[in-house]
Amino acid sequence: MLEELPLALDRDASEPLSVQVADGLRAAATSGLLRASDRLPSSRALARRLGVSRTVVASAYDQLHAEGWLEGKRGSGTYLTTAPAAAPAPNHVAADPDLEGVGYDLLPGAPCVEAIDRPAWRRAWRAASDQPPVIRKDRAGEPEYRAAVAEHLLRHRGLSAGSDTVVLATAGTSSAVGELAAALLRPGDAVAMEEPGYQRAAGALLAAGIRVLPVPVDAEGLRVDDLPSNIKAVYCTPAHQFPLGARMPAARRVQLVEFARRTGVFVIEDDYDGELRYDTAPLPLLAAMAPDVIVHLGTTSKILSPVLGVGWLVAAPWVAAAVLEHRDRTGTSPSPAGQRVLAELAAHGDLARHLRRLRRALPPRRELVVTELRRHGLTVVGDDAGSHVVVPLPTAEAEQRAVDAAAARGVVLDGLARHHLSAQHDTRAAPPSTFGIALGYAAPSSHDLRAAVPIAAECLAEVATRQPARPSAAPARS
Template identity: 75%
Template sequence: MFDDLPLTVDRTADEPLSVQVAAGLRSAATTGVLRSQDRLPSSRALAQRLGVSRTVIAAAYDQLHAEGWITGRTGSGTYLTTAPAKAPNRAVSVVATDRNPDLLDLFPGAPCVEAIDRAAWRRAWRTAADADPGVRKDRAGEPEFRAAIAEHLLRHRGLGAASDTDVIATAGTSSAVGELAAALLRPGDTVAIENPGYQRAVGAFRAAGIRALPVPVDSGGLRVDLLPSHIAAVYCTPAHQFPIGARMPAVRRVQLVEFARAAGIFVIEDDYDGELRYDTAPLPLLASMAPDVVVHLGTTSKILSPALGVGWLVAAPRITEAVLAHRYRTGTGPSPAGQRVLTELAGHGDLARHLRRLRRLLPPRRELLVSALRGRGLDVIGDDAGSYLVVPLPSAEAEARAVAAGRAAGLDLDGLTRHHLREPTEPATATPTEPHTFGVALGYTALDWSDLAVAAPRAAACLAGLDLR
């Protein structure tokens, strides 16, 4: 290790060489390169390495010994006897969205990995690994992946798209939002976004210098009638509004498309879990109604696993070309690995079988939770779809008590307050004023069935304000 010590001598300097060597060793000790009880090289070895006489090294060692930095041990060598104390451990700040592994996870937004056919999952990864490693990646995404997504969207979402011009791969919806902001908007532009809404999309816009303007939602999703005229785009989740769970009705979808065309803006349709419907057929996607002004985003993180790290963007060629131009300028683009796994799953029919399995397994999970909640006299809102539901509560205090009670009962619950938009300088405790302000969003896909059966009655008791002891 001593060959790597940052020791040098400058023969042109005014300082004696021995002083330079002593200063270098002190610096190595104070910066942690040398540690207490480290054995130093012999004077002969260090003199040879630095190209100086042994008397120079001996003089440096004598000075450090006098200062108490080093000591000699008979027959053993010279050792560093002191070094600065280690920096104190600092508590790591945990963001609100980090999960506590000791709590039963009822947060929304998790996939049901219990439904994954592990044999098909392993086969897809092995087959994907057999592909040539590649020298350069296609910024638009693997052609086979784009073709698989085009087929998936046509069969499962009723959206026709040309794989070579309309579909590009992404690293997920939040990443795609950031790319759209950078490629199509200018710093200072304003984007209307649902309130409460998806805060990671808000963060992606703000990181690009875009202002996120909150627009209220109701039982039909985004209030199109409240959209202002001075916006550059609209971001929404019409199939299953996050986090309220509402479905935007057909009339309102038409209104939103007409507004976008009249204003000359585009709409970002985040279809994060649109495949997860159980009751009725889904309404037409905004992108199928107005491919000229709608950008459609999808992801595998809710229907399969975030381990794939892959999603898709579907839009008119002028928009996909702008995103690709941004990628070429910045050298960014999604990893091919997850694309190849998804392609294998889709190509062997495993993706379609997985979606059918989800549609069988998720309704009983939802019903288990709904029955426990309604058995306590609690209301449940949100469409019969997706992977979570919402229990409205009357006040911020009630929400905070429910979340705290859940934690005491070993549950991780998600209050709605954090999903409301606020300015970056506004305190997180600020009270939002929009409809559907307070409540708890309960996910029913992160846990396996046995844990969910334990968590459901506990959550119902917490939200009903009952004492669990």
């Protein structure tokens, strides 16, 4: 490593060469190029490399020894012992002295890692690492992973994948949306998506040159009657609309499928947290109803951890073939590492056990949040599922005041305004029209959740008014 360090000497400078060597090594340590416990070359070897006498380097080493940067180990060499501490992660400064320096994350879309069985997690990673290194990746995904996903979907989502559909591994939902856009659409084509909706999916479409047309949602999710006619595809989250939390009922699902078949478009069904339902049995997936026009997407990032970096796509053979052709052209495909870990978790029953733990762990968290919010006179909307709830607010100003007030007390909240196309991607689109807070309750530890929710509720209550508030999504059930 030291051979690559920029350790240049200026023989015309007034500083002695030994001082320059010491300064160079000290700068390498403070900048992170050298780290604590790194072994330095012998004084003879470094002197040879720099073209100076051994006395110069020995003098520099002596100076750094005296300052406490280096230590010598008999028979082993000279080591760097001190390196600057990593810069602390920024926290929201809390007004309450008891919360000084604390940052509570109540953003939606993060998993409940507290529910992960750590011994099972470690076993899966060890078992995955024991497999031989991959020489050439299978662009469709590791066979064991695809088989595990098919079994998972059958048992937990009621989708029989593999008869008239194909299961592919993906690098996650946003990546899969981008692949579908590149494989099936042309620049300039239009895709309809929910407004407000998942803006990373919108970003993936826009990056592929696709036009995104926002379509309003109501208490039953995407309003199919408002779908434009000049589109090639529809993106939606029917099981648990993101971010408002509505569940699309059976009648509207049938309406959407009929629209797709009548107009020749395909529907991207993002089932980002469909496993996280604990109030009632989930409605059948769109993909189970109409595999000919539905492309089903799922992910591990909400049920386990985004560190795996994998998801899945289930679609008709012609869709899968187009995606694989795109991967062959671009040389892209999801990493096998996360696939192997999930396959190991599934093979030993740990994945199923984890989902059962999640379904036990999340309802009390949700109840804590809903109870506290309602105790402050706040309205809570969204289906009894997933890992976040929504508190509607009347205006953009009220939303921003709530976010700012919570941040000042060390709690990070997510406003609904940013989930509109015009807020993140296209200023020509209609301005945000739905305001409120999407409050996630899965990511914090149980202790942090109990500390953060009362603060969030107080901040929201301070800005809420009695005038009618949007959105008009399905009210939460107690």
